[in-house]
Amino acid sequence: xxxxxxxxxxxxxxxxxxxxxxxxxxxxxxxxxxxxxxxxxxxxxxxxxxxxxxxxxxxxxxxxxxxxxxxxxxxxxxxxxxxxxxxxxxxxxxxxxxxxxxxxxxxxxxxxxxxxxxxxxxxxxxxxxxxxxx
Amino acid sequence: xxxxxxxxxxxxxxxxxxxxxxxxxxxxxxxxxxxxxxxxxxxxxxxxxxxxxxxxxxxxxxxxxxxxxxxxxxxxxxxxxxxxxxxxxxxxxxxxxxxxxxxxxxxxxxxxxxxxxxxxxxxxxxxxxxxxxx
Numbered sequence: 233x234x235x236x237x238x239x240x241x242x243x244x245x246x247x248x249x250x251x252x253x254x255x256x257x258x259x260x261x262x263x264x265x266x267x268x269x270x271x272x273x274x275x276x277x278x279x280x281x282x283x284x285x286x287x288x289x290x291x292x293x294x295x296x297x298x299x300x301x302x303x304x305x306x307x308x309x310x311x312x313x314x315x316x317x318x319x320x321x322x323x324x325x326x327x328x329x330x331x332x333x334x335x336x337x338x339x340x341x342x343x344x345x346x347x348x349x350x351x352x353x354x355x356x357x358x359x360x361x362x363x364x365x366x
Numbered sequence: 367x368x369x370x371x372x373x374x375x376x377x378x379x380x381x382x383x384x385x386x387x388x389x390x391x392x393x394x395x396x397x398x399x400x401x402x403x404x405x406x407x408x409x410x411x412x413x414x415x416x417x418x419x420x421x422x423x424x425x426x427x428x429x430x431x432x433x434x435x436x437x438x439x440x441x442x443x444x445x446x447x448x449x450x451x452x453x454x455x456x457x458x459x460x461x462x463x464x465x466x467x468x469x470x471x472x473x474x475x476x477x478x479x480x481x482x483x484x485x486x487x488x489x490x491x492x493x494x495x496x497x498x499x500x
Binding site: 233234235236237238239240241243257270273275276277278279280281286287289291293297300301312313314315316317318319323324325327329354356357358359360362 | 367368369370371372373374375377391404407409410411412413414415420421423425427431434435446447448449450451452453457458459461463488490491492493494496
């Protein structure tokens with residue numbers, strides 16, 4: 233099948249640098265972080281509002297793309313499960329999906345609460361949570 | 367910034383073929399559709415369960431990637447808004463995000479309810495809705 237090319241629009245700035253120490257979910261101790269967008273994408277940020285929640289899509293560039301089944305949460309006692317039935321980062325197209333709360337927007341830098349992505353993780357997209365008028 | 371390569375894992379089979387006629391949201395008349403996965407990814411489907419809702423990620427291959435701001439829902443009366451504050455398909459990395467209800471799993475074919483993606487849209491990933499134990 234035809235391949236497609238992702239062009240990251242920015243990067244995560246975070247104190248998280250070690251995958252083995254990273255929380256699996258944001259409510260498991262993830263720090264606040266900055267989303268730093270490339271200058272050229274500044275117009276795409278217009279309308280992002282502090283105090284709101286948004287969906288952040290990232291590229292989990294340290295994931296293993298050949299993994300098709302895992303023990304959920306790395307627990308060998310749990311049966312092997314297809315990666316499409318888990319949130320494991322190792323998967324054919326390792327796109328990270330994070331709901332984040334916007335604390336501040338400063339030009340092309342966006343401060344968000346509790347993000348479990350590692351420092352330097354490429355940002356692919358931001359989307360509002362779905363509301364009927366968007 | 368470094369580019370990354372997406373490898374589609376399957377395709378949507380749908381009666382929707384015309385972008386201009388496609389519903390903007392699944393509750394606006396989207397038909398049931400089939401997700402048809404490539405043979406090699408069959409192990410990744412193990413654990414998908416009829417009757418559950420999952421997140422489907424697609425590549426909106428007919429989108430315009432140079433669009434950075436839009437009038438929401440194509441309504442010129444609404445102010446231009448950065449694409450990261452809208453769900454417009456035209457955006458730098460046009461990843462579609464759909465919550466779908468699984469009607470049936472037949473080998474590497476998954477039948478889902480109310481999908482607004484066009485026929486032949488590449489499938490990137492499937493993820494469970496987040497629950498604490500996944």
